[in-house]
Amino acid sequence: MRYAFSTLGLPGAPLDRSAALAAAHGYEGLELRAHPEEALHPGSPKADRAAGLRTLTAAKVAVLGVAGYARVAAPGEDEPVLAELHALVRLAADLEAPYVRVFPGGAEQPESAADAHAVRRLAAAAPFAERHGVRILLETHDSHRTGAATARVLDRVGQDGAGALWDVLHTWLAGESPAESRRALDRHLGYVQVKDVASAQQLTPLGLGAGVLPLAEAVAAAPREGWLCWEYEKRWYPGAAELPGQLARGREYLEALVERGAGTGTGAQAE
Numbered sequence: 001m002r003y004a005f006s007t008l009g010l011p012g013a014p015l016d017r018s019a020a021l022a023a024a025h026g027y028e029g030l031e032l033r034a035h036p037e038e039a040l041h042p043g044s045p046k047a048d049r050a051a052g053l054r055t056l057t058a059a060k061v062a063v064l065g066v067a068g069y070a071r072v073a074a075p076g077e078d079e080p081v082l083a084e085l086h087a088l089v090r091l092a093a094d095l096e097a098p099y100v101r102v103f104p105g106g107a108e109q110p111e112s113a114a115d116a117h118a119v120r121r122l123a124a125a126a127p128f129a130e131r132h133g134v135r136i137l138l139e140t141h142d143s144h145r146t147g148a149a150t151a152r153v154l155d156r157v158g159q160d161g162a163g164a165l166w167d168v169l170h171t172w173l174a175g176e177s178p179a180e181s182r183r184a185l186d187r188h189l190g191y192v193q194v195k196d197v198a199s200a201q202q203l204t205p206l207g208l209g210a211g212v213l214p215l216a217e218a219v220a221a222a223p224r225e226g227w228l229c230w231e232y233e234k235r236w237y238p239g240a241a242e243l244p245g246q247l248a249r250g251r252e253y254l255e256a257l258v259e260r261g262a263g264t265g266t267g268a269q270a271e
Contacts, residue, residue: 001258002227003251004029004064006193007038009205009232009243015039015052019059025247029064030056031101031193031229034091042068042087049094056095063097064191064227065137065165071105073118073143073153085125085136093132099190100129100136101165104150106143114143119156126161137165137190140181145174147184154188164188167231168218169195169203178214182221191227194218194254204237208250219254220261228254 005027007018022030034041040052056063068088070081088100106114122136129136144150150164164185171181182189196211197203208215208230222228230250232243 001222001224001254002029003027003254004031004062004191004227004229005243005247005250006031006067006229006231007033008067008236009230009234011235012037013039016055016059019056019061021244021247022061023059026251027061027247029062029227029229031065031067031231032063032095032097033235034066034068034088037235040091040095042084042091044091046094049091053095063092063095064229065099065101066092066095066097067101070102072102072121072138073104073106073114075106075109075113075117078117078121078124081121082125085121086128089125089129089132089134089136092134098133098135099163099165100134101139102136103139103141104144104153111143115153115156118144118153122153122157122162123159126157126159128161130159130161135161135163135190137163139165139193140167140170142170145170146176147171147181148176151184151186151188162188163190165190165193166218166222167193167195168213168215169193169197172213173200178217178221181218189223189226191229192218192222193229193231195231195233203233205232205234205240207241207246208253216257216260219257224262228258230254 070084092100140150196206196208196213198211234240
């Protein structure tokens with residue numbers, strides 16, 4: 001198993017600080033929040049991207065994914081969504097990242113319409129992503145919160161350039177068990193986002209293992225040679241504890257869960 005954390009937990013931090021924290025605490029990768037508030041985003045010039053990659057390479061930290069905000073199931077014209085997808089793919093390719101994260105965003109419309117938008121746009125963008133060595137991952141989120149709903153779209157897309165990002169919080173909020181999520185996502189799965197909260201009504205981020213999410217079951221269901229990425233949503237909850245002081249404990253906690261799963265033989269095999 002390989003470990004990463006999201007820069008959502010370090011709002012506005014310089015890239016060298018995020019990379020140094022990852023390297024110091026045993027995280028091999030970073031999921032980079034691709035927003036103008038951050039160091040790198042789709043509008044960043046080539047020189048900044050190259051400098052960022054040099055910084056990460058020097059720290060021996062990889063970019064696991066570029067976390068974008070495109071909403072592929074949202075109503076409206078396709079062209080702006082596809083342009084956003086292409087820009088995110090280019091950024092990921094420049095940073096040698098294998099994945100781009102996107103949201104569904106298909107709320108307040110019939111399920112069939114939301115699915116159709118997502119299928120059409122992902123199918124159009126997937127070949128472009130493949131040519132750049134990138135896979136676009138649809139996160140289990142908002143209108144497609146479960147693994148089943150996400151897989152329903154990806155089964156119709158049917159291309160290797162499109163896959164799934166399993167956010168354990170959202171599948172849990174929807175009432176889907178980790179085993180059900182893993183079975184639904186199957187070959188579509190890119191990587192797994194872990195986090196912890198106190199309850200379905202109290203979503204302020206907590207240290208891993210301090211809340212109620214079924215992290216042991218989720219880790220047991222994750223591919224053995226895949227990635228676990230800790231998404232600590234400090235940006236949306238400024239009152240939450242600072243992430244740096246929790247990184248070592250979080251990494252140790254995940255490693256213990258992985259070892260426990262390996263010892264009991266419950267871990268899913270990598271694809």
